[in-house]
Amino acid sequence: MATLLYRLGTFGAERRRTMLIGWLLALGAVAGLGISFAGTFQDSSSIPGSPAETALTKMDRHWPEPVGTGGQIVFQAPPGHRVTEPGLQKSLTKTLDATSRVDGVIGVSDPAEGGEVSEDERTAVAEILFDAKDDEAADATLKAVRDAGAEARSAGFKTVYGGDAFAPHISPFGPAEMIGLGVALAALVITFGSLLAAGLPLITAILGVAGTMLAMMGLASAFDVSDNAPTLAIMLGLAVGIDYALFIVSRHRAQLADGTPVRESIAKATATAGSAVVFAGATVVIALAGLSVAGVPMLTSMGLASAGAVAVAVLMALTLLPALMGMAGRRLVPKPGSRAARLVGHDRAKATLGVRWTRGVLRHPLRNLILGTLALITLALPATQLKLALTDEGSNATTTSSRQAYDMISDAFGPGANGPLVILIEDDDPAARQSTATAVENKLNDTDGIAHVSGVDVAEGKKAARIQVIPTTGPRTQETSDLVSHLRTEMQPIARAHGSYVAVTGLTAVSIDLSSKLGGALVPFAIVVIGLSLLLLMVAFRSIAIPIKATVGFVLSIGAAFGATVAVFQWGWLSGLLGVPSQGPVAGFVPIIVMAVLFGLAMDYEVFLVSAMREDYVHHRDAHAAIIAGARNAARVVTSAAVIMISVFVSFLFSHDIDIMPIAFALAFGVLVDAFLVRRMLVPAVLALLGDRAWWLPRRLDRILPHLDVEGENFHVPDATTGERRPSEPVAR
Structure with missing residues (x-):
């Protein structure tokens, strides 16, 4: 491998313009394809085949809903008042009507009809469904929805907007990350004592991350890519991209300080330090790609995206970096007597x-x-x-x-209101389905840890029914996870006795299954x-x-x-x-x-x-x-x-x-x-x-194990005249 890397480094040093233009063209092509076929990153927490996910898919077939993004408006009446008071109820109704007329809103629920009024009648929750085609339209729609709440606010209501639609959207790269790059640059300058040498690792790392992000945008149109994948890929791509280039540039400058010609030094640094970079990068890629064995799509996309970013960082360090070092020429040689020269020298007494x-x-x-x-x-x-x-x-x-909306709902309706569970009953025989639903409802009413059990909701086809369960504890607590396990155990005998399909589902149950899968x-x-x-x-x-x-x-x-x-x-x-x-x-x-x-x-x-x-x-x-x-x-x-x-x-x-x-x-x-x-x-x-x-x-194990020259210490430089290989002298790092 070291010999191959030596030749790759030689090519980069000698054909540096060709290498640079090739990379720019490749990045331009990736940018064009990525922008032209850009997809959207998914906020997915599903596990195909899990009990809750399977039941949720069945439930969606019986109760189909328009595709869109959900949101909530939480209305809280002034102290000492109720939302059911005629004056406040009138303002609430006007606000809901104005909200339903907002372009991009395809549904608004009435809290009074949906039972989403708190026991003290001071808090009400309206569910909203958005049909946002793109981020700009969604932002405009969200602003219009907030503006539509002016009537309620003028009447004294406190209006808070929550749910997925109003969740904060954080850019994967922002001012904080720029500060981090500045610190990295400062560390590189201190290490090398040269702004030029410090800039090379940053250039290759940034270009590598940019290429990875553009490729991910294009792939998102054909594959489900988690919305956390870009941030993780950028974080790892920058970190390892800078570090891998740092190792090669350090070796190159040490060789230059020893008097090695520029092109020969680039080739040898790529062969020796580059071998270690390949080995180290391969271990990271294997570990990240191995995340896919968990069988969780979100984790798979995060692992593969990050592995791709690391692979690109390795490729940049082995191809583009030699070309950039070739362009820098002898300007990378540490100045005699400088601290950098002393650090890369061979003075063992120092x-x-x-x-x-x-x-x-x-x-x-x-x-x-x-x-x-x-x-x-x-x-x-x-x-x-x-x-x-x-x-x-x-x-x-x-x-x-x-x-704020989450906390208000928790305070008014109980912590379990933010993580309801659903019991799905499915049976082709309506009579069997009805008897099963009755047995399930009776069991739920006798189960500890449940704050509220809704009535039985029968699907239009009469072949399925569902019952909503509000736990007494929040969705992220161990008690709710234990409740899900207990309900599944309790539902099995009922399902067997009636010959019906009974399952515990809902987004909270799906999340619990996912956490259990990841923990396992x-x-x-x-x-x-x-x-x-x-x-x-x-x-x-x-x-x-x-x-x-x-x-x-x-x-x-x-x-x-x-x-x-x-x-x-x-x-x-x-x-x-x-x-x-x-x-x-x-x-x-x-x-x-x-x-x-x-x-x-x-x-x-x-x-x-x-x-x-x-x-x-x-x-x-x-x-x-x-x-x-x-x-x-x-x-x-x-x-x-x-x-x-x-x-x-x-x-x-x-x-x-x-x-x-x-x-x-x-x-x-x-x-x-x-x-x-x-x-x-x-x-x-x-x-x-x-x-x-x-x-x-x-000795026996030594004969069995393959020989891997990690840093090319056994590397031989190909002789330019004979084509034969000659030993390469070890150099200090």
């Missing part, structure tokens, strides 16, 4: 910060290992309290109208990821101890990330400072996505740090000196990469998207502890304690 830190760890390796491990275990303890549920309007910030997939996915980690690292480093040490470190990092997430998003620690809009269960897809992404990033740091140590050990057979050499050669780059990752993730934390915030926080915290505590402290300590045994592999 102890860098990374070397001094590592030597400090090696003075007391056992003590540092114990302290670091105890710290990680302590951070991971809150993870045992992790609770999962899908987000809803109650997860939004209290300043949003959708959250977490342990099998973790086993696969851990097994993959052990295998890949064993192949890469020809060692037994290294993979075990790395995998244990990854598990500790994951535990710490989950523990910190529980403390912030469930317990509320520092939630005000971080802008967390509400405390409660974490979105069900968060843990499995964090595990997939952090696995790939932890592998990145392990590869770049330990491969530097292994390269020195292979040449000198001095285990202790190899640890110091690895710190000298790779610690600065790994540190810079981690700072860039953290800055990008933190910027998305302040996007205030409640689905993305836990992911961004967990990844930022996970990278922090993995890069600085696990890789920079525990790894040197363990290697120091093991000595030469750290690099031991049984």
